[in-house]
Amino acid sequence: xxxxxxIRKVKRVLSFRQPDLHVVLEEVTNTHNASxxxxxxxxxxxxxxxxxxxxxxxxxxNEAISTRAEKWLHLSYYPSASxxxxxxxxxxxxxxxxxxxxxxxxxxxxxxxxxxxxVFGNEAEGISEEARNVxxxxxxxxxxxxxxxxxxxxxxxxxxxxALKQRMESxxxxxxxxxxxxxxxxxxxxxxxxx
Numbered sequence: 001x002x003x004x005x006x007i008r009k010v011k012r013v014l015s016f017r018q019p020d021l022h023v024v025l026e027e028v029t030n031t032h033n034a035s036x037x038x039x040x041x042x043x044x045x046x047x048x049x050x051x052x053x054x055x056x057x058x059x060x061x062n063e064a065i066s067t068r069a070e071k072w073l074h075l076s077y078y079p080s081a082s083x084x085x086x087x088x089x090x091x092x093x094x095x096x097x098x099x100x101x102x103x104x105x106x107x108x109x110x111x112x113x114x115x116x117x118x119v120f121g122n123e124a125e126g127i128s129e130e131a132r133n134v135x136x137x138x139x140x141x142x143x144x145x146x147x148x149x150x151x152x153x154x155x156x157x158x159x160x161x162x163a164l165k166q167r168m169e170s171x172x173x174x175x176x177x178x179x180x181x182x183x184x185x186x187x188x189x190x191x192x193x194x195x
Contacts, residue, residue, distance in 0.1 A: 002191045010190045013072065014183055015176040017047040020115035021163055022093060023156065024050040026081060026131060027122040028060075035065035036153035037120075042069035044160040045173065047186075050088065050117065052078045072190065081130045085117075093117040097127050097135035098159065100149060104140040112163035113170045123152055 002010075023041050028034050028051075038061055041049055051059050059077070061070050078084035085095055096110065096118045119135070121127035126149075132138065141150060141158055150158070167173060176183060187193075 002193075007191065010187060014178065014186055014190070016045040016173050017176075017178055017186075018045045018163075018167060018172060019047050019178045019182065020093065021046055021112070021167070022048045022050055022088060022117035023160070024052065024084060024088070024117050024119040026052045026119055026127055027054065027125070028120070028152065029057075030123050030152070031060040031062045032065060033123060033152040034060045035062040037156045038066040038073065039069045040153065040157045040160055042072045044164045045167075046160065047074055047178065048076065049073050050076045050078065050084055052081050052084050054079060074186075081128055081134075085131070085134045088117040091115075094136040095119060095131070095134055096137045096139055097131045098140065098155060099127055099132055099135075099138045100140050100143075101132075101138060104138040107139040107141050107159050108162055110137055110139055110162075112166045113172065116163075118159060118163075120152060120156055 023037065023046055025034065025037060028037070038049065053059070059075065076084075078087070088095060093115045094117070096116050098107075098118065098120050119127055119131050121131065139159070141155060143149065149155070164173075178186070
């Protein structure tokens with residue numbers, strides 16, 4: 001049976017979760033990156049991590065790196081980008097593609113208080129052409145060195161903390177934003193109680 005302190009902590013953390021800010025990982029295969037992204041999502045109050053993978057390989061999480069943060073997220077798996085993006089759009093989310101192209105906006109110019117799903121591609125190829133085509137917005141992190149891009153997990157951290165900053169300024173972390181039904185369900189799951 002969970003202690004009162006554990007119940008209080010779970011309630012507090014759940015009250016910070018942002019149900020309308022998803023992170024989408026497209027064909028990510030590097031264990032270190034995947035694990036670091038999971039940990040960053042939890043730290044920033046992201047509830048939903050959407051994973052696109054055409055293979056049957058399990059999502060590569062190393063618990064030593066993630067610090068078991070995957071327990072505090074809801075992971076959804078999709079065999080194709082089209083299925084993932086269709087479902088996210090049905091939920092009313094706008095698709096934000098991280099892309100280094102000339103037409104991309106600096107990441108700080110986007111309004112992160114709107115319902116968004118931010119797509120990050122794999123370490124070698126970046127996002128797919130399909131992700132670029134379906135995106136409502138394309139964003140980039142400015143680069144001033146010889147390297148053309150940042151490590152995936154670093155990029156996720158930079159962008160999520162811009163979203164966190166904007167959402168904090170708008171009061172999004174002041175009261176629970178997930179529905180009472182979701183709150184109750186996640187309380188039971190996180191506390192290991194029968195549903």
